[in-house]
Amino acid sequence: MQQQINIGNMANDGSGDPIRAAFIKTNANFTELYDRHFISAYDTRTQLNSASTNIITAANVVSSNGIAIVDSTKLTVSRDGTYNIQFSAQLDRTVNGTDTVDFWLRRNGTDVPWTASHVTLAGIVTGK
Numbered sequence: 623m624q625q626q627i628n629i630g631n632m633a634n635d636g637s638g639d640p641i642r643a644a645f646i647k648t649n650a651n652f653t654e655l656y657d658r659h660f661i662s663a664y665d666t667r668t669q670l671n672s673a674s675t676n677i678i679t680a681a682n683v684v685s686s687n688g689i690a691i692v693d694s695t696k697l698t699v700s701r702d703g704t705y706n707i708q709f710s711a712q713l714d715r716t717v718n719g720t721d722t723v724d725f726w727l728r729r730n731g732t733d734v735p736w737t738a739s740h741v742t743l744a745g746i747v748t749g750k
Contacts, residue, residue, distance in 0.1 A: 625647040657687070671723070679694040
């Protein structure tokens, strides 16, 4: 939590924080600011849509702080808080027609409300 430095009522009136206490608060504020949790991870394996529910894997961690991936599928965080989770995916169709893919977050095996993304792929597949 941010710590406020008491600057006193007037310059040099002795009513504010002593300089050491002020810099202790300053250091604590910077530690909090720069101690943000994040992870950057990816997976190069082809992940097939073979069931009604498929779990996206991420086996390669580029960098992280306070967040880990367990079993290539589960994000674990080291402290409570609100997290901004973003991802990108490349989708490839192998048959003609229209396909729909829904992405959503799960927490402890339960879908998290309001986290779904809906993608529709339509058209004719051409040779590669």
